[in-house]
Amino acid sequence: MLQLKHLVIILLLLSPVLVLAQSKKTFTISGTIKDKASGETLPAATVSFVELPGKGITSNSYGFYAISIPEGSYTMLTTYTGYTTDTLKILLTKNMLINKSLASASGQLQEVKIKSSTARSNNILTTPAGVQRLNIKDIDNVPVLLGEKDVLKTIQLLPGIVSAGDGNAGFFVRGGSADQNLILLDEATVYNPSHFLGFFSVFNSDAIKDISIYKGGMPANYGGRLSSVEDIQMNDGNNQKFGASGGIGLIASRLTVDGPLFDNKGSFIISARRSYVDLFTGFASDTTTKHSKIYFYDVNLKGNYQIDSINRIFLSGYFGKDVMSFRNSYGLNYGNSTGTLRWNHIFSSKLFSNTSLIYSNYTYDVDFDNSLDNIKVSSAITDYHFKQDFTYYLNSSNKLGFGLESTYHITQPGTAIATASSSYNDVFLEKKYALESALYLSDEWNVSDKLKITYGVRLSDLNVLGPGNFYTYDKDGNKTDSTYYKSGKIVKSYITPEPRFAASYQLNPNSSVKLSYDRNVQNIHLLNNSAYLSTTNVYLPSSNNIKPEIADQVALGYYHTFHNNGFELSSEIYYKNLQNQIDYKNGADLVGNPNIEADLLYGSGRAYGWETYIKKKSGKFTGWISYTLSKTELKIPGINNGDYYPATQDQTNHISLVGMYQATKKWTFSADFVYNTGDAVTWPSGKFSVDGAPVYYYGARNSNRLPAYNRLDIGATLLAKKTAKYESSWTFSIYNVYGQSNPYDIIFQADPNNANKTQVQQTTLFKMVPSVTYNFKF
């Protein structure tokens, strides 16, 4: 019944579409936009018309666009950042198919100057509030730790996105916790985006085409996480010629091969990376190091085939693993694997369809193997996901998106298998099953050449499924009831409508204001009460005890471009209200605990802030300044007397500066600087003795602050050789140039040199880390 009611609401919401159905004779222009050299499709390229200021359309994730305009003669402009704008005169008297191949602007991104005022004003209008898009080329010159180009590390230099600290892959978007980010690789969820416990991300930048980041105003086709969406697309591979590229770095080396398939109707790409410190540890004199192993590898694969002009299929996959072992006695292996099969079908010049079958898995194993014990602990989450999206280009003013998706989640919170002589028993925690589905409908409505509104609704539904035992608990965590549900039986359903709204109004050709409201629901919860974003994570779906987390966010932004589009300024304020946030009782044990839900606490939260971003886009010197002022608070009954208290990730001030300078044709220099307020932490108020050992007691939660984090990195790229056939370059960088001691770990402990004292010891990870990387391409 609920669904029916919502359908009515959706119809009412869409009434402007019906009312405004146009009477004038219009035709549709549609097609695909590609890179001329490689045949890669270009998402978010803009098609506009000199004669129709304010009307324009961006291509979808597959480079497809369609626009309906009245008959007539036009000058069609196709623009894409970093590419030469294409101009085409057309006489529109019938529906037209226009495929465009854009040429990369010779050499440097910085030299691109978009001259058309139409294109400029469209950029101002088309990007909704809270959305940031990075082409992989944008991150090429930003200096990074040990020269491993890393898209997830680079986005942490943008406003509203802050790092969880050195050596931690986690990041916080607008006050959300690290598990509230939906990280997608070709539509598949990547649950743990870290290598080496967080020093690097799993995304090999050679295999990546672009990343879209949504901090707010999420389109209705995304859902499932509260804070943000990082939608990462893999390269399709060059369908014009074979090529290879790669790099040799201090930590890892990478190789990518791509080329055409089936007479240039398809293409493939294989990109692989492996670290190799472990090749040297075998020679170490220290036995601990000698018998220890640590490495990671990952492989990205993608193939696509254009069956005919209206059908195209893609198959992509990612597989990565981290292997660590310590003195042959402890081992930790973890990794993600994903697979995506997609079918693009063009039903008509107005209706574009994408169907996807997606698989995603994250598994970890911990092995203890010594003379005393032999036990293997593992945990996993697996998703089987079906997704059907339609884009319907209704008329020149309305683009409808609608579709449905369904994901079957199987989580294995933990098993432990021990040998008979081990001190441990086997443990098999029940698997948890859930079916998460959503229906969505949205409309991008160009109300006038100045006003654009995107609105829609996503109706999400979570069914908690059997088989399994489901318990209820009293407030002390004692079981009060237990019910067994058979396989496939619905234990609990949560249906939540998620309204989405974004509006942009163009004040003048150079500035616009934007407003957005969105609601997001999260049904997969990461439990982790360790200070580190641990790999031994427990994922649980919502259940009879755990309710879906809900976030409502309102954001208001102002955008301005000046100096002939050479600079871009944006400023946004946001307010977010959070419900059903999860916290832990004192001493909660998350490992091998069948009654884990008894140890959880639930509360609410709020986050608000102001973000400002100024970017210099052209000239020899490019870069940006980003500043965020924010506050994030939680309110959990049982903690701090039920009052609001700062969340750990409440970093009041966050500043980042990024600069790149193209000194000569061969040399590019770059630098970035980061400063942020330290995390809110809980430190002792005093001590007492237990069995002779000093034990600490604590006042209010998160009432102390880590020292402010700051760091300067510098880098230089030398283009060693560039011919038509071969290109090579060297990248040099120094991470944390001035050796700032940023805390990674702070422990309060007995003073090892004075039994009568206690002390505070800080561990710093990276003080001045130089690196050199050699990259090649042919």
Add this chain to the structure above:
Amino acid sequence: MKIQTSIIVLVLFILFSSSCQKVITPQLSNGAPQLVIEGTVSDTTGPYHINISKTVGFYADNIYPNVSGATVTITDQTAGVNDLLTETSTGIYTTHSIVGTPGHTYQLQVLLNGKNYTAVSTMPLPVALDSITFDYTSIKNMIQPVVHYQDPAAFVNYYKYNITVNGVKLNRFQTDEDRLMNGKYINEDLVTDTGAIKKNNLILVNLDGIDKGAYNFLQEAENIAFYNDQLATPATPTSNISGGGLGYFSAQTVSSKSAVVK
């Protein structure tokens, strides 16, 4: 979770020799001194002691001012025996007649400045330590005692270990429960500080059988004392004493073994 740390340490060690440690002195809030009650009744020969003291600031010396003038009673609720303790030195209260017996429930009552603090603890049935051996291998320069004993399958058990080196008790303790080990023959490495145990030392290990309330406090206290850097939200350990004090009261069984490090 201790394993996670050692792997992180290893990663750092191998990859980033630039990582470093230093002692810092951040400003800490000094809470008002709080009352701490710590005491046990065990199945070894009495008398038993209750210590009442106050907390001190983090940067102060580890000298906790004892509190005198309390009226302390321990009652064997199973046997119906009452014992009014005598303050034998400042803040140390000593029993007279009460005998620790496995299976009996003991109540501690402390009356101080008009406030009443109470705790109840039941002594579990004894579990005997079989033997101790030593592990020389896991970390360089660290010798770890290894305990060996049979966990009884019929009961839920909680344990605490203490180590004494050449007659001096180490200021360290470790807890365990049989949640994942029920009924198993347990072999467990005890954590020690590097260099705390050397060759030819005489090592005595105590295995205390404790009840759930004492375990909850001691397990949280162990994490706070030794692993507070790994806790996202450290909090004061939950005392099994009601009335607002810190500390714990435990009726426990004790089994010990000693051996010389070879």
